[in-house]
Amino acid sequence: MVANMVDVVRIPKLGLSDYGDLVAWEFDTGDRVEEGDVVAVLESEKASAEIEAPASEVLLEQYVEEGEEIAIEVGKPLAVIGEEGESAPSVAELEDDGGSDDGRSSADEAAASPNAGSAGAEANGGTAAAAADVKATPRAKRRANDEDVDLTGIDGTGPQGAVTENDIEAFLESGDGASAGGGDESDSDGGSTADVKATPRAKRRAEEEGVELSRVDGTGPQGAITEDDVVEFASGGGDHGPDASASASGESSGDGLTVTDSRELTGARKTIAERLSESAREKPHVMGTREIGIERLEEVTDRLQENGVDVSLNDLVLHFVGRTLEDLPEFNAHFEDGEHRLIDEVNVGYAVDSEKGLVVPVIDDAPNRDLEELASERRRLVDAVLENEHEPSDLQGGTFTVTNVGVFDMDVSYSIINPPQVAILALGRRKPMPVERDGDVEFERGMTFSLTIDHRALDGADSGAFLDRLAEYLEYPGRAFDAV
Structure with missing residues (x-):
């Protein structure tokens, strides 16, 4: 059970993607922190998020290493x-508290419930009946159900001997757990996966x-x-294949070429x-x-200035892109779960x-903003991204993307669509064009305007209509600015 005096630094609701990196600890274990101090920085989905201290105390323990990739789960x-x-609790104790810091353990709740673990008992006969008597946390039961693991075969390390989610994970990572749910595969041909x-x-x-x-050498139990073995193999970290040597600078790749530098993708670039x-x-x-x-x-831009x-001219383009999306709402959409929404x-x-790669901040309600307000918001977002000071909220809620490749002459x-959106528009450089009159x-x-669409939701005729309206x-x- 977690001591009542301990405050836990947890991942708040950030709106980031499923996984990310803890890129920095701003304080070391033993340092005193003040409430509101930034103690850690997470990076995911092209954005960084600062994690603040919930109270003014001493940092007792860090459960994640700097640079480690973790699941971005609220309450983790x-x-x-x-x-x-003061002594620091284990991660298992904290996770079994279900995200609260009041010292209450999910294992205690499981022990107090007379029906704990009984769900699905009839489906598996005696095994399920035995599992119903196993003391386990709700998270452990859900994980065991997901992985088709028999709880009766696991030793619990939680309070009062309860099986925790970490115990399930340890079982799965062990030799015994590696084959869980896969008994039917034993008759396959020799040497198969x-x-x-x-x-x-x-x-x-x-x-x-x-x-x-x-082809992978295992380093786990038995x-x-x-x-980790798979990751090392995939990145060429060992002598596992013909291309493994390409990971080191100065060595040869599989086709005999000399590799001068090998750069692993991390953080935002990897995402x-x-x-x-x-x-x-x-x-x-x-x-x-x-x-x-x-x-x-350009004449309108000059007169406004x-x-x-x-x-800027780009601000006017963004405004009119927004109006075109209002006129043709099928482009202002997402494609998810087989639906054009x-x-x-x-x-x-x-x-x-940016230095971390292509980042896409979002201008909310683009067509209905005052032009000066739209321009100001665009400048704010661009500056925030370039200074790496943008918030996760700056990148959320996009329904369509514009990219300006003209700055690169x-x-x-042929731009890749930002999922789950259905289209992206690239702006080319300004140039003299021949016109017949x-x-x-x-x-x-x-x-030149390049419009790339998701052909599952849109057709070539739709692209023509969009570019024609724009x-x-x-x-x-x-015609749109009568007052100008």
């Missing part, structure tokens, strides 16, 4: 603070990485392959890579382009090239 304990010299002893996590990771488990790879695999991307004149739009309105709010993401970009060819300033706004902005 990261550290404890308390009076100097089914004959390889590996933990459930290792099997899932191997499937994600496309790794053949029979030679079982662990998730970006995973999300965009997933989008490229799952979404059938189709791109269409159109050259649109911007001379009148002369009248004291601090806006149209969104009421029009929140335009604006991609920013590019015209066209009454048989004469003249040059006017314009830009062109009407950009080439004849006076």
Whole structure:
């Protein structure tokens, strides 16, 4: 049971993705912290989040190492603070408290409940009946049910001998747990993956990485392959395959080329890579382009600036993109669970090239903002990203994304859609474009707009309609700004 005087530093509700890195501890064990001090920094989903101390006490114990990748779960304990010299509880005790700091243990609740563990007892006969008598925390029971683990075969280390979620995890990582739920695979051909002893996590990771488990050397109990073994193999960390030597600088790759530098993806860069790879695999991307004149739009920008309105041409483009999304709501949408979900709010993401990679802050209610307000919000978001001072909330709620590749002197970009959105628009560089008028060819300033769509939700005709409507706004902005 957790001492009542200890305060737990837990992960609050952040709106980040499922996994992230604890990139920094701002205090060491034994340091005194004040309530509200930032004690740790988490990084996930292209954003950083600061974790604050809940009270003014001494940092007694850190449960996560700096640089460690962890599951971003609300209530997950990261550290404890308390009076100097006070003993720190174990992670198992904290987790079994169910996220509260009042010293109440889920194991105690399980022991007090006469029906604890009885769910599903009839389904498995005597085994389930025996499991019903096992003292276990609710989290342990859920995990055992998910992994098809028999609780009667696990020694509990929790209060009063209760089985905790950590006990389930230890069992799964052990040689005995590696084969849980997989007895039917023993008749497979010799040398197959089914004959390889590996933990459930290792099997899932191997499937994600496309790794053949029979090629991996296990370092777990009884030679079982662990998730770390799979990760090391996939990254070429050992002598497991022809490309393993490519991980070291100066050594040769599998095709005989010399590797001068090998850079492991971590933190935000790793998250970006995973999300965009997933989008490229799952979404059938189709791109269409159109050259649109911007001379009148530049004139409007100049007139607004002369009248004291601090806006750029890109701000006007963002405004008109928002209006186009209002006109064609099928683009202002998400594709999730096989459904094309149209969104009421029009929140335009604006991609920013930062030191940590491409980050997409979101301008809420883009078409209905005052132009000066929209421009101010865009500048604030861009500055926050470049200074790495943006909040997770700055990146949430996007319904469509705009990326400006013109700053790199590019015209066209086959951009990857930011999931779960259904389209992304790339702005090319400003350039002279030939325009035919009454048989004469003249040059006017314009830009190439590249629209990439998710073909599951949208078609080529939809792309044409979007670019046509956007062109009407950009080439004849006076129709929309009667007062200008």
